[in-house]
Amino acid sequence: MTALTRYARLESPGLWRTSEEAQRQNVFVTFGNATLVISDMSGRVLTHWSLPAVARMNPGVEPALYAPDGDPDETLELSEPDMIEAIETVRRSLARSRPRQGRLRVVGLMTSVAAVLALGVFWLPGAMIQQTLTAVPMVKRSEIGAALLGHIQRLTGPACRERAGQRALAAFGNRLIGDGAAGGIVVLPSGAVTSLYLPGGIIVLGRPIVEGHDDPALTAGFILAAAAQPSVRDPLEAVLRDAGPVATFRLFTTGDLPPEVLASHAMSLLNDPPAPAPAEIMLPLFETAGVPTAPYAYARDRSGETVLDLIEANPLAGDRPMLISDGDWVTLQAICSA
Missing domain, CATH: 2.30.29.30 (Pleckstrin-homology domain (PH domain)/Phosphotyrosine-binding domain (PTB))
Known part of the structure; x- marks a missing residue:
């Protein structure tokens, strides 16, 4: 247990x-x-x-x-x-x-030798990544996601933490993806991020996604779009493919990833974020949460041409349920004001 x-x-x-x-x-x-x-x-x-x-x-x-x-x-x-x-x-x-400090050099040497042998004799890189993904527990994923978020914040500035706004954001997240979901939602004070899903269930939003629009359905859409990303690709897999086989094997054997690997992946996420999930994956999430797809779709493409599948299949066309009270929405939009 x-x-x-x-x-x-x-x-x-x-x-x-x-x-x-x-x-x-x-x-x-x-x-x-x-x-x-x-x-x-x-x-x-x-x-x-x-x-x-x-x-x-x-x-x-x-x-x-x-x-x-x-x-x-x-x-x-x-x-x-x-x-x-x-x-x-x-x-x-x-x-x-975590490796003990006094044993770090020995562990590093043994890990390097084992990695070379394993890579040369037993493993293909893809197979090793899949084996590692299966072995990493949720606690370790949460630790990696939190560390990765720390590196992202070094590039964007610290997360917005206005007290009332945080409460409104937590309630909004519970409404959309369920109470008790792992991770949580974080708003960063930068437009370099739209929405991301990090290992451990951490959803990251950029400040303009919260502040720059009047319709809470648009912000809700970006939260759900982030929640759909792991259905396309495990976010930890993206970390490991950036990290390379030696770092992957180190995670598999010691439960540790070098900080420079996470710093590099943080930069990659900002410069080349994951593509949105296909409409067939996102639509059920929007329908379950009671969120119309059109506001999110038009935010991605004002012409609607590249997101026509989301617009035409809108599960709530003409029906706009209450996602968040007006007071809480105004409070949430001020989350970066502190």
């Missing part, structure tokens, strides 16, 4: 604040699918933290104080022993999966 399944749906109270200046507030914390889900006292989701990216700020001291890796200003204080044990179990498991 893995740590994730052992602690599935564990809940506890906590104290959360978004920045050093913000007042702490009482929240509920749920140990979800590779994430910590932080909700207000009425059960409305405020934010998701990727478990592999959670850092403890006061080791050995209680109440335990945690922060999302790379953002020590946002904190979560926990006193419930079971929840602390669950988080620490995952952190220890991830630490064991």
